[in-house]
Amino acid sequence: MSRTFAVIMAGGVGTRFWPKSRGRSPKQFLEILSQGTMIENTLERIGPLVEQDDVFVVTNRQQVDMLRKLVPWLPSEHVLAEPLGRNTAACIGLAALWIERVNPDGMMVVSPADHIVKNPGEFVRILRLALRVAEEKDALVTIGIKPTHPETGYGYIQHAEEEIDRNEYRAEGVYRVKTFAEKPNLETAERFLQSGDFLWNSGIFIMKARVILREIELHLPDLYEQLRDVGKTIGTQVYEQTLEHAYRIIRNISIDYGIMEKAGNVFVVKGDFGWSDVGSWDEVVRLTPTDADGNSLKGRVFSFDSKNNYIDAGNKVVAALGIEDLVVISTDDAILICKKGKSQEVKEVVDFIRRKQMNEYL
Amino acid sequence: MSRTFAVIMAGGVGTRFWPKSRGRSPKQFLEILSQGTMIENTLERIGPLVEQDDVFVVTNRQQVDMLRKLVPWLPSEHVLAEPLGRNTAACIGLAALWIERVNPDGMMVVSPADHIVKNPGEFVRILRLALRVAEEKDALVTIGIKPTHPETGYGYIQHAEEEIDRNEYRAEGVYRVKTFAEKPNLETAERFLQSGDFLWNSGIFIMKARVILREIELHLPDLYEQLRDVGKTIGTQVYEQTLEHAYRIIRNISIDYGIMEKAGNVFVVKGDFGWSDVGSWDEVVRLTPTDADGNSLKGRVFSFDSKNNYIDAGNKVVAALGIEDLVVISTDDAILICKKGKSQEVKEVVDFIRRKQMNEYL
Numbered sequence: 085m086s087r088t089f090a091v092i093m094a095g096g097v098g099t100r101f102w103p104k105s106r107g108r109s110p111k112q113f114l115e116i117l118s119q120g121t122m123i124e125n126t127l128e129r130i131g132p133l134v135e136q137d138d139v140f141v142v143t144n145r146q147q148v149d150m151l152r153k154l155v156p157w158l159p160s161e162h163v164l165a166e167p168l169g170r171n172t173a174a175c176i177g178l179a180a181l182w183i184e185r186v187n188p189d190g191m192m193v194v195s196p197a198d199h200i201v202k203n204p205g206e207f208v209r210i211l212r213l214a215l216r217v218a219e220e221k222d223a224l225v226t227i228g229i230k231p232t233h234p235e236t237g238y239g240y241i242q243h244a245e246e247e248i249d250r251n252e253y254r255a256e257g258v259y260r261v262k263t264f265a266e267k268p269n270l271e272t273a274e275r276f277l278q279s280g281d282f283l284w285n286s287g288i289f290i291m292k293a294r295v296i297l298r299e300i301e302l303h304l305p306d307l308y309e310q311l312r313d314v315g316k317t318i319g320t321q322v323y324e325q326t327l328e329h330a331y332r333i334i335r336n337i338s339i340d341y342g343i344m345e346k347a348g349n350v351f352v353v354k355g356d357f358g359w360s361d362v363g364s365w366d367e368v369v370r371l372t373p374t375d376a377d378g379n380s381l382k383g384r385v386f387s388f389d390s391k392n393n394y395i396d397a398g399n400k401v402v403a404a405l406g407i408e409d410l411v412v413i414s415t416d417d418a419i420l421i422c423k424k425g426k427s428q429e430v431k432e433v434v435d436f437i438r439r440k441q442m443n444e445y446l
Numbered sequence: 447m448s449r450t451f452a453v454i455m456a457g458g459v460g461t462r463f464w465p466k467s468r469g470r471s472p473k474q475f476l477e478i479l480s481q482g483t484m485i486e487n488t489l490e491r492i493g494p495l496v497e498q499d500d501v502f503v504v505t506n507r508q509q510v511d512m513l514r515k516l517v518p519w520l521p522s523e524h525v526l527a528e529p530l531g532r533n534t535a536a537c538i539g540l541a542a543l544w545i546e547r548v549n550p551d552g553m554m555v556v557s558p559a560d561h562i563v564k565n566p567g568e569f570v571r572i573l574r575l576a577l578r579v580a581e582e583k584d585a586l587v588t589i590g591i592k593p594t595h596p597e598t599g600y601g602y603i604q605h606a607e608e609e610i611d612r613n614e615y616r617a618e619g620v621y622r623v624k625t626f627a628e629k630p631n632l633e634t635a636e637r638f639l640q641s642g643d644f645l646w647n648s649g650i651f652i653m654k655a656r657v658i659l660r661e662i663e664l665h666l667p668d669l670y671e672q673l674r675d676v677g678k679t680i681g682t683q684v685y686e687q688t689l690e691h692a693y694r695i696i697r698n699i700s701i702d703y704g705i706m707e708k709a710g711n712v713f714v715v716k717g718d719f720g721w722s723d724v725g726s727w728d729e730v731v732r733l734t735p736t737d738a739d740g741n742s743l744k745g746r747v748f749s750f751d752s753k754n755n756y757i758d759a760g761n762k763v764v765a766a767l768g769i770e771d772l773v774v775i776s777t778d779d780a781i782l783i784c785k786k787g788k789s790q791e792v793k794e795v796v797d798f799i800r801r802k803q804m805n806e807y808l
Contacts, residue, residue: 103763384804386795386799388791389788389791397781400779400780401465401780401781401799401804401807402781403464403780403781403782403783403784403792404784405782405783405785405788405789405795406784406787406788406791407772407783407784408785412781414781417762418763418764418765419764419765419774419776419781420764420765420767421764421765421766421772421774422766422768422769423767423769425768426767426768427767429751429768430765432767433748433750433765433767436748436750437748437763442763445763
């Protein structure tokens with residue numbers, strides 16, 4: 085197999101985990117569900133697939149220092165700092181330029197930095213399968229997660245009826261992609277779940293650097309042109325300046341919408357490894373074990389006559405008296421108290437704080 | 447009328463307002479419902495009745511410095527520091543010793559430091575009436591509050607059927623006391639309310655220093671003996687030592703139980719001046735105005751889709767999402783989240799913290 089590179093997308097600001105996630109401590113830098121931050125867990129998870137020197141992390145300028153401190157072994161030129169967030173097509177295109185320079189046939193494993201996987205062994209097995217498909221077919225390969233419930237917070241991938249010959253890969257679960265679907269409403273999500281051929285879109289992509297750049301050239305020629313300008317300056321003193329210029333004018337478009345839906349040679353490998361994108365406090369609550377009263381209590385929480393709460397006391401003491409079904413997140417300067425099931429609305433809090441220009445709380 | 451002295455009882459540690467009330471910031475030193483602390487409000491309220499130089503405050507040693515800082519005009523020898531809390535009989539007896547030295551016929555207005563009164567003008571009118579009854583009849587006089595609901599958190603006073611001749615005092619509402627009743631259960635409280643002759647026990651007492659000392663001699667002779675030993679040393683170098691010795695052995699007994707229930711010459715003056723002993727966060731909630739959603743929000747609280755909450759953000763930001771009927775009190779190091787109606791159980795939190803010896807939170 086060709087040399088494999090990892091591209092970890094870590095530019096998000098993660099407002100959905102306010103008050104823990106802030107401008108300078110977004111979701112991927114939080115220890116939400118595990119030992120270590122989500123980005124450390126992500127890097128550990130891809131460890132068996134990629135040499136450390138072949139890992140790239142795409143992030144934004146504000147997070148570069150924090151990232152270098154947290155992951156000191158990352159080659160410093162492999163921390164790609166985007167001047168602005170411009171969605172996944174630009175992010176993956178930029179990483180592909182860097183990898184192409186080293187090895188045009190290099191395989192890329194592209195993954196968000198802020199997802200969790202409960203079964204990393206199975207993750208590696210599925211990724212190895214996806215790498216083989218991507219390499220042998222010069223294809224764009226995505227990982228589709230076997231859905232467990234009619235989730236409305238994820239995009240979906242519908243696969244073709246016919247499975248790719250199992251003998252070829254000595255494995256099940258490789259299909260051509262039929263369509264990509266945006267986040268559905270509940271009714272549609274239930275239909276997707278029943279149909280049996282819809283999978284959750286994990287946001288994990290596997291392809292050769294050369295192949296994705298060719299697809300960008302075909303389907304997003306303006307982005308391609310900007311990327312090529314940037315590519316020519318890698319390693320020169322005008323790189324930053326060229327990058328900034330390019331990012332100011334390139335389109336904000338996702339790889340799913342801009343490329344995957346249009347490209348011809350797109351496959352999905354079905355995975356079932358305890359994946360979650362952990363998109364809200366409610367999802368953290370669902371993924372956290374509870375005590376006999378249904379509570380998940382972190383830090384110094386004194387609970388009396390209270391049940392089914394998720395309470396993170398931070399470095400404070402929290403006393404809970406007679407409360408139920410609440411999510412409580414206490415940080416140094418801000419406290420969230422949220423009815424379970426309402427945590428999607430944390431975005432509104434952040435929007436409100438932004439409108440009020442109380443920037444110290446962002 | 448004889449010279450009038452005030453005795454403000456301010457020794458309580460006020461665990462019921464945790465996390466705001468702590469060992470070094472008990473209830474009487476909090477600004478809970480008004481501008482200024484409760485003790486400042488109490489002193490202001492008795493202002494029209496007593497000269498500043500005739501005010502005594504009984505407190506504990508830990509609170510002396512705070513009290514002097516807060517009320518710099520108090521004569522420093524009028525801050526009586528008890529070495530231990532020994533309930534109201536000892537507290538009032540100690541103050542009576544000091545007042546007797548100045549003026550044996552001196553009238554004492556004894557009041558807790560941590561109650562609120564919405565109508566201070568009416569309070570003064572009722573107290574003046576009580577002072578006249580106490581002086582003319584050499585009586586022990588209490589103030590009974592006309593009950594508005596079947597409160598189970600207060601003691602009650604049953605007055606005799608027959609009113610004291612209105613012509614004598616040119617005022618209504620002076621009665622002999624029939625019985626004192628402890629805090630009742632709800633059923634009993636409802637019966638008290640319907641009966642029409644039960645009043646809330648305000649803990650406010652009016653009497654001559656000489657008279658209360660005589661009653662202590664009659665009904666609590668052991669306490670009287672200890673107090674006399676202390677009294678002999680007032681103004682000497684052995685006062686503190688004698689006081690400490692006395693307090694170590696005297697009985698923990700309330701003035702109601704030890705004296706009032708047994709004495710012969712006990713009157714009650716019925717008052718209706720918006721009194722509350724503010725015994726719990728729930729009572730604070732009841733006494734606080736609300737906005738259109740039924741919320742009382744103090745400090746930087748961002749409320750979304752939330753109603754009927756009392757939230758004090760302290761110096762933090764609190765975001766409330768979809769919550770109802772909660773009391774939230776945020777302080778520097780501790781947060782209380784309590785279902786409305788459950789705030790009596792704050793005591794349990796404090797007991798728990800005490801058992802765990804997490805003394806920094808007491």
